[in-house]
Amino acid sequence: MSRSTTLSEGEIFEILANGRRRETLRHLTETRDGAVTLRSLAIAIATAESGQSPPPPPVRESVWSSLHQTHLPKLDELGIVRYDSDSGTVTMCDSAPEIDTHMxxxxxxxxxxxxxxxxxxxxxxxxxxxxxxxxxxxxxxxxxxxxxxxxxxxxxxxxxxxxxxxxxxxxxxxxx
Incomplete structure (x- = not known):
């Protein structure tokens, strides 16, 4: 359930206040087609957080869980990403450049x-x-x-x- 209205500056700063949301947006921006799987996103963020490749399973699971339960649904609700929890895909939405200027x-x-x-x-x-x-x-x-x-x-x-x-x-x- 995403919306198409412009985000307020407060909403943008709230989104960017969390490191995992920032890394999600950065990773999606760097991805050519702007679409990734939740699994690959979790691995990329866990690798960045832990500094280890592959990341330790507890870190990867923590990242996967927080993305799935909290961060991706919030970004989807705000219309920044499209998160399909059934297929596990995350896609950048058109409103993302609005946030890019702050990042x-x-x-x-x-x-x-x-x-x-x-x-x-x-x-x-x-x-x-x-x-x-x-x-x-x-x-x-x-x-x-x-x-x-x-x-x-x-x-x-x-x-x-x-x-x-x-x-x-x-x-x-x-x-x-």
Whole structure:
């Protein structure tokens, strides 16, 4: 029994407050067709939690049980996944991109987008200050060049972050 209304920010944060729900969504997002079996999902999450492959049976059973009884029914009720408990399949729903924006992690080295932007901002500020203060190696550079390069890096980062969301948004608009 799933719904099609937009999730409130509180509901999204409640969903993401639980590690197993976050891992479920991450695993489904990384799966090409967005569909997995409960068994394979439980094994993947238990492996991540235990750090052992294959995961110990008690961990795998604990994950399977909590997914089956609590997390997947909740995600299904909210319209984020489609969980068929009879066949044991879990499929990502169209409303999942709504949650993706709150889960976004820049893949390289596990940085969040906000950490990347902070690093770009601080690096850009230091580079421009180095040019203005005529620091060795960069003192002869034009400050406009430093600012232009900094802005270009921000633009590339923003495009990399927003491009996948734009495609998801276009798909959602076409269905409306």
């Amino acid at each position: 976004e992690v820049f893949v390289w080295n596990g940085l969040s987008w906000s950490e990347l932007y902070l690093a770009l901002g601080i690096g850009s500020l230091l580079a421009v200050l180095a040019v203005l203060l005529e620091a060795p190696f960069v003192g002869s550079a034009d400050p406009i060049l430093g600012v232009s390069i900094s802005l270009a890096m921000f633009a590339v980062a923003a495009a990399a972050q927003l491009w996948p969301n734009r495609l998801d948004m276009l798909r959602m608009l076409r269905r409306s």
